[in-house]
Amino acid sequence: MKAVTCHEGRLALEHVPDPVPGHGQVLIEVTRCGICGSDLHARTHSDLTADGAAEIGYDAFMRSSQSVVMGHEFTGRILSYGPGCREAWPVGTRVVSLPVLEQEDGVHLTGLSVRAPGGFAERMLVSEALTIPIPDGVSDDRAATTEPLAVAHHAVRRAEIGKREVAIVIGCGPIGLAVILMLKAAGVRTVVASDLSAGRRALARACGADVVVDPREQSPWTSYGERRGHLRTAPSLMELGLSTMKTLRRVPGLPWWRVMRAAEKVGATPKGPVVFECVGKPGMIEDLISHAPLLSRIVVVGVCMEADTFRPSMAINKEIDLRFVFAYGPDEFYETLRMIADGTVDPTPLVTGTVGLAGIPSAFDALGDPDRHAKILVDPTSDATAP
Template sequence: MRAVTVHEGQLNVEEIPAPVPGPGQVLVDVTRCGICGSDLHARQHADETADAVAEVGYDHFMRSNHTVVMGHEFTGRVAAYGPKTRKKWPVGTSVVALPILGTPEGIHLTGLTRHATGGYAEQVVVNESVTFEVPDGVSDDHAAMTEPLAVALHAVNRGEVKAKDTAVVIGCGPIGLAVILMLKAQGVRTVIASDFSAGRRALAARCGADVVVNPAVESPWASFADSTYLQGPTDLGQFGLDTMKQLRAVPLLPWRRVMEAAQKLGAAPRGPVVFECVGMPGIIEDIVSHAPLLSRVVVVGVCMEPDTFRPVMALNKELELRFVFAYDPAEFHRTLMMIASGKVDPSPLLTGTVGLEGVATAFDQLADPEQHAKILIDPTSRATRA
């Protein structure tokens, strides 16, 4: 079969052996595959990533001297079944699947290891147990967005964002835009989006951001100056004094029980929820320095370099710092259903399609934030430029 391989950072279209489905596996004819930011990183920083991933127990992440077929954001049609499968769907059924491959040798990350060929190819093998039929009416383009949108849904879930919260999205690349879509789908009323790129700011507005900021001109934190969010430790102290004064003004009121009940009901002060979607050194420190007190910071961007921030600043503001990775099968399936119902429309993210011969050029195009957000690969297309 035809596929795009990466070796020593070079992308080439090659003829490689077609994958054969093993026990519990399904062979899928790829109809679309998205180019993910992690693919861009892995092409250039495979060895550093492999070293980090090995520290947490996975020794098979791609390295620069490996020959790998990348691609983990794919959709396609059932082509054949391996042994010990239920054969739930007729051949030709449109499906999506989690990009992990269970084998007798262990679990592998599809498209990020030489042990599990990814979706930059005409065919891919998936596990039947984590494969889902695409509902009628969902296009291949939209189905291929299930995986990256599931990442965003997981980030929003981990952020525990409430409808009345303000969400701040720092960085409006593909993952930041996906987070905006999911925040609005979850009913969050106020989403502030910040990016230096005019093109990405326009896409953020299309995705539903309520306030779109160019940080070169205006700080994304400027709107918090007159907000109800607490800005400094003295504000928190004043809140405590004012609350106690009001509670003790009623002599028979059991102030301690009232305060504890209010805290259980969520009436205690809280800050906005901030999503770091840039993945560059210095961004966490900038957020820690400028976010209001009690903010919850969800780190979604993948920073490939060492970074520093001032823990004492985070401590003084009592910030929460959470890091997220991937999603669970329920979140993946829920994302597919949200796309199918129209609750989430991934169209604003889709800015181009290429064939296998156009993948190398697409990687170059994606380096310019003004050109594209998400480029999809159609293995049957001969397009060389998105």
């Protein structure tokens, strides 16, 4: 079969052996596969990522010396089952699957390991236990966005953001746009999007962002107005504490400490916005810690592949809550597919181009220009060589 391999950072269309489903595995014909930012990173930083993965016990992440078929945002049609399968769905059923393949030596990341070739191919293997039928009425294009949207769904859930809190999304590449979609699906009323690219700002609006800014012209920290009461200086926090105590202690016998604790429980105490870092470049965390209002919650979604630094003292002084998120759970993946199916989330603005297998190298190049594309899908049956 035809597949695109990555070796020493070079993408090449080749003929590779047809996959044969093993125990608990399903052979599918690939109908769509999205190109992910992780694919762009893995092409050039696979050895660095593999070293980090090995430190936490996974030693099979792709390395530059290997020839790997990438692609982990896929849809397909069932062709056959391996031994030990339940065979729950008829041959020809359209499916998505979590990109994890169980092999004899353990589980492997689909499209990011030589042991689990991915969706930049005509056919591939998936684990039956992680496979989900695509609901009727959901196109292959929309279903192929399940995986990146599940990443965003997980990030929004981990953020624990309330509907009345302000969300600020820094970076409107594919993952930032997916976060915007999931924030609006969660009912968040004020979503601010910030990006240097005019094209990405336009896509952020299409995805539902309420305020869109070019950070060179307007600060995302003040773009949504001062009415939220976000505190921007240490004296303002101290003055608030002093004025609150003065007010409470005017009431004789009032257990002011209990009132303050009760106010905290109902969300009446000061807090900052919830910030989603979706850029993934050195210096971004320090920049956000330095400029975000006090008491902000920063959720790091972007994957920075290089060593980075920030000032813990500044984060402490401003009492910044810093959270890092990764991937998603099977429940979140399933919920995301259901949200696409019932219209809660419309991923249409994410997809800006489609290529065939031969067009994957040009698609990787095109994704380097933020004004040209967001999410490019691969259709193995297409002859398109440019998105």
